[in-house]
Amino acid sequence: MRTRTVRERIAPAGLCVALAAAIVSDARAQAPTTGLVPSSPFDVDAQMALHADPVASYVLRATLDPVAHTVHGDGTLTWRNTSNAPVHEIWLHLYLNAFKNERSVFLRTPLSGGRGVGRPTDWGYVDVRRLALRDLDGASAIDLAPQIQLSRPNDPDETDARVPLPRDVAPGETIALDMVWDSKLPSVLERTGYSGSFHFVAQWFPKIARLEPDGRWAHFPFYRLSEFYADFGTYDVTLDVPQSFTIGATGPMIESRIDKGRRIERHVQTDIHDFAWTAWDQWQTTVDTIDGVQVTLLYPPGYRVDAKRELDALRFVMPYFDQRYGRYPYPVLTVVHPPFTAAEAGGMEYPTLITTGGPWYGPPGILGPELVTVHEYGHQYFYGLIATNEHDWPFLDEGLNSFAEQDAMAKWRGAGSAAELLGFAFSDGVLQGAISNLSVHDERVAQPAADFTSGGGYAGLVYFRTGAIMETMRRVYGDEPVARALGRYARKGRFMHPVPDDLLATFAEVLGPPAAATLHAAYFEKGWVDYVVADVRSHAVHDATGVFDRDGKRETVREGKAAGAFEGWALVTRRGTLSFPVDIELVLEDGTTQRVRWDGQGDSIRVPYTGASALRAAVVDPDDLVLVDQQRTNNFAAAASGSRGSTSRTTEKLVYWTELVLQAVLP
């Protein structure tokens, strides 16, 4: 049964309903509360799609030569035209050719920062030997391999191949392509390759691009900052490796045998859009069941502690994400911790298979293995199940998943969700916010991966800015509404390839148009905000001084009679294009405080004060709700007449630590 697309579900009618509902919730957004959001069938799992529409399915067989580092493959791709237009060409992604030579888009693009910055010490490529189009009856076959156009004029990149078809494929029609190819793996770089006998095999077969409903192919070369986009289908893959090697792969193993010194395993999984695998003769294995899912950890010898930490993280996050974003639908999850010499293979996600990373000696106070594990598992949703276009809208997978990661880590580990060092607890979300503020003015968050000008900017904006904005929404509007909005988006978008409008529409439904507008400004318009306590004044109330004409006489009052009270004001300004409701706290000399709520609209607010005690200082956003506040050191100011706060604790610690360092290094 064909499942409805997201656009069929939401837009345009759905969007109108969302905006209408949002008008109702507008007042709530002005004064955020929780628990009043309108309900939707997608707030729970019941209406969530059970299966994807199978569009591109593969039956493949792969044979690994671990000495030559090659994979010989053959098999069949069955593909259906789900668009409303006839198709006269197909596009194949041959992404191993990114490592074929330095003329590839991947290697020639001038980019600093991020992963994959090195050069392969051994090249990698894929050669398509045969690509035979046959009708489903199998009666005839035409080899299209000679017609494959690997590159474009003036562009020698060979990762995005065009294949003209001898005839049009009508909407709804299914074709089958028999493929034979040889892949040469590169030295491990950007997720795939080998290091010694370790092999991680990703982007290894000719993979058809996704055809959008309007008949436009979403095809693109392999950019260094870009990830992937594909249609769902069933992958039935038989892997053939030396007997001494252990295999980890997408999907459950349904057959296994040893034949003539070779280990042969068959893995089959429905409702996925990619397949990756690993083979190594040194893998250590731990198998556990979490939340009904068989979890297999593969790790190098000596990494047992890391494996345990990763398993502990999964024990928390798998049920948590089930509840937040809908039940994980697959029977298996494979977690691959590559050796440190193959770190480029780590920190990546594929359907039902994730890779983690880090050295075996990582200190327990720094939650690296946990963070990576939670992040990569989050991609089972924000990439795997939701399957957005990672090339065009990387913030929808990496960004939302960064929020999911820090939210889960905070729920699990509290304030020290990234590290606990020297008596300080650092939160994952806080670090995301601090890093993201560095690059907020540089580029838009919501833009294609290929448009980013640096790896650092890509990381700071796509990963951290998206997450920090969402965390600010959560802190300002409340955990429950934001969880409901993101959960609704995730359930509704499961198997549906949603786009940014779907995310914004869901937030408009749940949190109201102002919140959705804030998201739009933050993601699409380089939105930023900086709240500032610009001035604080306080003085004793006394009778007016000056020259007065009273009873026909002119009288000069030089000193007013004190009234025993104080008055003053605090001027708070908002810089930037984003606005959030914030509290302003007035701190009095007698130690008491008063809070005033500002809706955050307008450029400034002057908060008047009258009372028995002098006004000492003012603090805007005293509870640190606006994580993306560009600068926190101007969130407070003391009245000119007010007493100053003490920083003795910092001074004492700095002196003590310096003494310890001196004792350690002084001769």
Add this chain to the structure above:
Amino acid sequence: MTLPATEVTSAAETDEAAEKPEKLDPQRLVLLANASMRARRRPLAVVLVWGYELLLAATIAWPAASYVNGVYGAHPMGDAPLFRPGGLALADLAVRARPVMAALSAHASPLFAVGAVLGLIPLALLIVQIAHATPARKSPPLGASLARAWSVFPRFFALMIASAFVQGLLLIAGMLAASATAGGTTRSMGEARAQQLGFVVFAVFLLLTATAGVLHDVARTAAVRFDVGVLRAVRLASNALRRGFLALMWSWGWRAAIGLVPIAIAAALSAKLAGRGVTALWAMAAIHQLVILARVALRASWLAKALRVVDHAHHVTRSKTD
């Protein structure tokens, strides 16, 4: 180089200081007998070294502390937000302070270097105080001790340069050896085991570096005790180390190890007392300074031990030579 006559008597079993009353000159330094050289008898010298470290640390840390005060002094809670769980204010300040860091570093680095060199004087003073007394068997006067410390300063400086050079070489060699070991055994042992083996190899070099440090300390005590030049001091230290390598390393090692205990205790107490008001802050400051003082005392104890060992070794060597 021949040793001064006083040093011949220095290894005697009784104090040279036990002289007739008419010879007592309160400004004159005489060598203490071997068994009398104890750090606990020179608390003032220990406090002086602690004071120097405190002063130097405060001087180095002051600009950074002033910067924090300039920013967070305006906050009604002072620097309390910097210590909140989650680290938001701290992370934000770290981002804001990036341009300031270069200035802070430019201030701290030369101070650190100059402070390290000048620190040789209080260190020498400490050793002089432990090794000597007045003829009346009292603690040597500070002026005379300082004059003696100043006189050995050039030798201490030369020893420091030589020691830093040797220790630096050993550390670099250790890193190279560890890397080569790990690289060469990865294929056969697996990555983690190979790296662990590399760490073991590095630990051996670390032990050698520590040995060089011990030799350095013993040479300094020899320079003070026998008023000899750098080469002679190193030779005396080598003799002492050769005669009782394990005992000497153990004497240094247990003090170094036990010196970590007060740090751990203070860290635990700090977690308990954090953010509990001014009294707790003062209590924490006192605890921290007690930690530093205790570690200086342990170092003084080690130097006293080094003095006794080098004095004993020299005495034995001379007896054999005679």
